[in-house]
Amino acid sequence: MKKFNDSLKSKYILAGITAFCLVLIVLSFVTDAATGPLRYIAGYVITPVQNGLNEVGNWITDKSAYFQSSTDLVAENKELQEKVDALTAENSQLLQDKEELSRLQALFELDQQYDDYEKIGARIIAKDTGNWFNVFTIDKGSKDGILVNQNVITEGGLVGIITETGPNWATVRSIIDDYSNVTGTVTSTSDNCIIAGDLRLIDEGKINLVKLTDESDRVKVGDKVVTSDVSDRFLPGILIGYISDVGMDSNNLTKSGTITPMVDFRHLHEVLVIKELKEIDDAKVSLDAQADTEGAATPDTSQSESGTGTESESQNEE
Structure with a gap:
């Protein structure tokens, strides 16, 4: 029973504070903003509430910006990684092409060295x-x-x-x-x-x-x-x-x-x-075969x- 009364009392207090704030807000609109005691009371009561709401709003905005920034960074990082992978593959291919070019240049030089042969x-x-x-x-x-x-x-x-x-x-x-x-x-x-x-x-x-x-x-x-x-x-x-x-x-x-x-x-x-x-010299081959048959030792x-x-x-x- 006591807990029920405490809960009811809290609701009344909250409702009273809310009504008071609403009255102050209304008065701030219908009263001259430059003069009067209500301006002082409104500034004393409403300003802290507004500051608190502003702080909450700023915090929410900062967090939203942070999460948005994190999402953008993840996307940017993925894009950069794809570019790095592409450049790595391209660099690897260029190295292979360079090595192949070097080998082909060596073959070309060898071709020139033995240019008597097709x-x-x-x-x-x-x-x-x-x-x-x-x-x-x-x-x-x-x-x-x-x-x-x-x-x-x-x-x-x-x-x-x-x-x-x-x-x-x-x-x-x-x-x-x-x-x-x-x-x-x-x-x-x-x-x-x-x-x-x-x-x-x-x-x-x-x-x-x-x-x-x-x-x-x-x-x-x-x-x-x-x-x-x-x-x-x-x-x-x-x-x-x-x-x-x-x-x-x-x-x-x-x-x-x-x-x-x-x-x-x-x-x-x-x-x-x-x-x-x-071109095989038939006479030479014949002589070699004859020497082979005779079992030449030297x-x-x-x-x-x-x-x-x-x-x-x-x-x-x-």
Whole structure:
């Protein structure tokens, strides 16, 4: 009962205050605003109420502005992030284009270096499993004039040889493959050797050099090795690499060692295919075959791509 009376009393007080405020508001409109005691009373009572309402209104306005600003910032941030993503993608594409342009410029320079040969550019579209480009596929084939045994080069020098062709694709076996042998010549001495692929050795960035004929002991580390004139399938004078180490074989007749190839066989993208085939000297092949049959023990400068003669080269230089 007491609580009910207190509640009723509060309602009466609130109603009285409200009525008093309404009277003051009405009087403020009908009374001269510049004079009279009511102006003083109105200012004393109404002004604080108005200030309070203004503060509440300002607070609500500030909060509305804050939330609106937050919404705008979120939208602006999303828009900026989209622009950043677009610029990042564009920058990445520009970097790729720059790298490709650099590679193509290097191929152009290589094309000029071997301008005696007709060449066609090709992109690598597939490769065998593993880290190295020992056997891979290019996007040019027989309809583009690609033939088996055509030489393949890229920035730096010799890559390998075409082993199989289709209408719009061809397979390349590189000189680092286990089944690849290339007859090379040391340019400083004109001594011949065999460059034998070995995928285990290429992990060290090297390729085998065997059966080097260096009777005068003039070959040294750093000498340049190019494809030999006596090669049955590789055109002469194409850079292979530089000698990294060399030593005498146990037979005291030939030397072996390694070379560092000029081509980066871990990162290949584009290549040039030389459309000219090596013209095989039938008389030379006949002599090589005869020497092979007779089992010549000492290799000479006319020996072909493998240590056992032309027949082995035909198997390995596919």
